[in-house]
Amino acid sequence: MxxxxxxxxxxxxxxxxxxxxxxxxxxxxxxxxxxxxxxxxxxxxxxxxxxxxxxxxxxxxxxxxxxxxxxxxxxxxxxxxxxxxxxxxxxxxxxxxxxxxxxxxxxxxxxxxxxxxxxxxxxxxxxxxxxxxxxxxxxxxxxxxxxxxxxxxxxxxxxxxxxxxxxxxxxxxxxxxxxxxxxxxxxxGREDFALSHPGGSLGRKLLVHVRDIMHSGDELPIVPVGTSVKDALFEVSRKGLGMTAVVDANGNLVGLFTDGDLRRALDRDINLSTTLIESVMTRNPLCIDASHLAAEAVQIMETRKKNGLLVLDHGKLVGALNMHDLLRAGVV
Known part of the structure; x- marks a missing residue:
């Protein structure tokens, strides 16, 4: 041949x-x-x-x-x-x-x-x-x-x-x-398609909800009103999310303390041991409902230039998440 x-x-x-x-x-x-x-x-x-x-x-x-x-x-x-x-x-x-x-x-x-x-x-x-x-x-x-x-x-x-x-x-x-x-x-629809493609990127975006990836229970960083900035920093470090929620005596969310709040507070030359968290925290913080899609959390964080969000369920604080959680979940 x-x-x-x-x-x-x-x-x-x-x-x-x-x-x-x-x-x-x-x-x-x-x-x-x-x-x-x-x-x-x-x-x-x-x-x-x-x-x-x-x-x-x-x-x-x-x-x-x-x-x-x-x-x-x-x-x-x-x-x-x-x-x-x-x-x-x-x-x-x-x-x-x-x-x-x-x-x-x-x-x-x-x-x-x-x-x-x-x-x-x-x-x-x-x-x-x-x-x-x-x-x-x-x-x-x-x-x-x-x-x-x-x-x-x-x-x-x-x-x-x-x-x-x-x-x-x-x-x-x-x-x-x-x-x-x-x-x-x-x-x-899109959610039907996602159910047929749970392993794909679209499936992850449409099937993963905030509740699935948020930190809750003992993993949720939280301090009560009246906590010193120093002690709040310990909570931030222990939980590793770069933030902590601040609640009143009834457990209602009143504020959020983040790395950004700390930098602004240090610019004021505060005493970390004597300054109370409510004087430096961000009031009425940006939150997301636990039932929302994780992809919505991505959109909010990117649009508002935030690294983390607190999570509510019927107005009650139930969790927190940051961009690293979304990356690990494959939503980003």
Whole structure:
């Protein structure tokens, strides 16, 4: 077998860029053409999935299989229960994972892939609705489907017009269109998305509340009115938050003492042992409710240039947190 020859010459920059731009243009045009051809069949497919009592089972071979996996993942993460089943594995037992309540979404540019078409009799016998996404409306798969979605492209971006490029891009975009329209119809919101992505940054921002990361109980820095500045400093050091709350005899919040308050007090040349905390503390300090999202605490701190906040629950002091807590929680 003859080994392919690799040129040692430097590639022409403009030639490479022109080729790359041509690929992107062909694929962009392919998506636009699919968009222009959208018809009531897309709405029917959308309605079928929206009313489906089971799951969307997505299948495809080769490059279409990779796209099918992505579509299944996108559907699942946006509120539509879905999973990928490999056609070859389906023919050897995995077909048992599909029930009559499910919908089979099959991807094939030609619509004639044997691994998919060979499953049609079994799929039909189970009474499973079929959505076919192909580039050939006259194909076996398209004709057998309950609904056919047209993903035809005029040409592949590959100069040989062989490697699946524009066709896979178009199919992926069409799958995204299904997922997003379903998301909108379900009223799937940011918090729903976060529940599906608890390990991601959005999940942390939308699922972590102030109460989850605040310091409370013995960890809460707190001193009563009448405490000396010196003793208040001991409390600040012990709790390590760079601040302490100040409360009255009934435990009601009356002020906050921070490093900034200390610097301003030292400018006045006060006696730390005899000066009382209420004479140097900040009254009516900025607070946040325990039920608020931690992301809101970030916004307040950044906007108001604060390093920490006291936390209230129905007006009662219950905790404190600083920027380091938010960093550790992955909210920032």
């Amino acid at each position: 003859t080994e392919p020859q690799i040129s040692s010459a430097e590639p022409d920059i403009q030639t490479v860029l022109a080729s790359a731009r041509n690929v992107l243009k062909i694929e962009a045009d392919a998506i636009l053409n699919v968009a222009m051809r959208l018809d009531p069949l897309f709405v029917r497919a959308h309605t079928m999935i929206l009313s489906c009592k089971g799951r969307v089972v997505v299948s495809g071979m080769g490059k279409s299989g990779h796209i099918a996996r992505k579509i299944a993942a996108t559907l699942a993460s946006t509120g539509t229960p879905a999973f990928f089943v490999h056609p070859a594995e389906a023919a050897h037992g995995d077909l048992g994972m599909i029930t009559a309540d499910d919908i089979w979404l099959a991807l094939s540019n030609s619509g004639e892939v044997e691994e998919l078409t060979s499953l049609l009799p079994a799929i039909k016998r189970k009474g499973i609705a079929i959505i076919a996404m192909t580039g050939n409306a006259s194909s076996t798969l398209a004709k057998a489907a309950t609904v056919h979605l047209d993903a035809k492209v005029d040409q592949e971006a590959c100069p040989l017009n062989l490697a699946p490029t524009a066709s896979t891009t178009a199919a992926l975009a069409l799958g995204d269109a299904l997922a997003v329209t379903l998301l909108e119809s379900r009223g799937f």
